[in-house]
Amino acid sequence: MAQLIDFPVKAATRAGNALVEPLRAAWPIHSVDDFGRDPHLIAALAPFTRLRWNVTVGGESHLPVRTGALLVCNSRRFSLSAIYAALALSEVCDRPVRFVGRPDSAPVGPLMRRLGGLLAQPSDILGALRHHELVMVSADGTSHPRHAGEVPHELIGPAMVAGVPVFPVATMSSTIGRAARVEVGPQVRPRRKRRGPLAEVELAEQVQHHLQKMLDTFGGVRTGVAPIDWLAEG
């Protein structure tokens, strides 16, 4: 009797195995972390992201190796700067960098969660910072690539609560080309000690100021010396 009951299950399992085996070979069966980030999906999508962005990263030595930190990047509208910057920094630092601002509706929200996206909610950011994660927040989007938008102070607040450092990250990308640059600046320290919410408001303003300064001195989307420059120098 037990064998009779077992029969359809065994047959179905065998059919399932045959169907799923190619998928299992291509796709690791456990690959999400505590926040739902999927490193294997990111690795699988890497050729496509490289097709869009060829990112040059600088200043990553400013970032802590083990502890958490809040990174704030500037953002040109529709440039997805937080995403390419987070992915590029993850690769360079060899530890996940999560970006803030995923939507919470399918299918985009869940896909961005698998790429390391968090909701633009202070509680989500605080949760990640408390677990020593690197979290990337975007300043408000601007139409000009060299303008740093306003930094939302309510998203800076979790860094104050968790007691983690804040770093400005200047980003620049070409609208049509693949070239993109990500430059991490030194830690922004609050000018004065505040006990109340003014601390985060002032820190957000300072970060915006730092970002603007970095963007003002930023070269183009490429780094290094172009052949034409050699000619000019020669």
Added chain:
Amino acid sequence: MRGQRVLVSGMGGELGSLVAAKLEAEPWVGALVGIDVDPPRRRLRKAEFHLLQPSQRERIVDVVTKFNPHVVINLSVWEPDARTGLVHARQFTADATTAIIGAAAECPALESMVVRSGIEVYGRERNAPTRPDETSPVHPTSEYGLMLANIERQAREVGRRVGIAVGKLRLAPVLGKHVPSPLGRLLRQPAVPFSMLADSPFAVIEDGDAAQAFVAAAARRLDEPINIVAPGAITTLQSILRGKRIPLPLFGPEWWVASRLSHVLGAPIPDHVVELMHRGRLADGSKAHEVLGLQPRLSTPEVIDHLYAWESVVRIGSINEAVA
């Protein structure tokens, strides 16, 4: 603190039996009494058991007040579609909660109460925290979540009125060899539906780890909510692939048909499981380690592996027909 009297409501369930077995081994436990609608599922040496229905309030009050416990552990929670349907689950849970928590409040020796809750209390509405911790607001969005939030509310009110410590253990979906779970049952079906558009991650907890958390909470007189979650996360598709089941991708409206069909086939899918598959269910379990010193033995993927490793039919040897 030796010789403490401990009452376990819901001792007949798998989790309750495990908690009772672990409490028997604790040096601080003097006497142990259990109440449930089913007898305990393991051999208990010290515990005294009372077979009582949740509706028998007067008898429950009588047993509890006579025992006059120092600690009450309330595990009388019926998860919808685990052992019974939603209507009965709601009724039994409400009756048991009122009777047990109400009776406990009448006991002069009572010092602490630990109640079973779940991470379903956080809800999964739009923009709800991805990985809520204990400070996140309670905002259930499923029937089971509402039931659990109601238990927490009643326990909190009694705790405030009587002046006792009330610990609330918010468990991730509990999976174990003999734990009736709609999620576990669904994942073990030959073909398992999953949300193609979302396939969100979730976390679970093994029944042994959950039981250990209750014992630790009772011993420490816990007086706050704590998430009990195994480390790591997994998505439904990853679970299906681990279990070598047939993945059945669904996009939206056909979920209704799939859940009805699954019900007919013996694995009903309640709304909190649908919510888990669509919106995910994670929680921050780090406080359990800080406060209770609890380090779950198994991670979420390991619990899922164990789920698939359990035999559907356990053969206990051949029957000698000549003797029969």
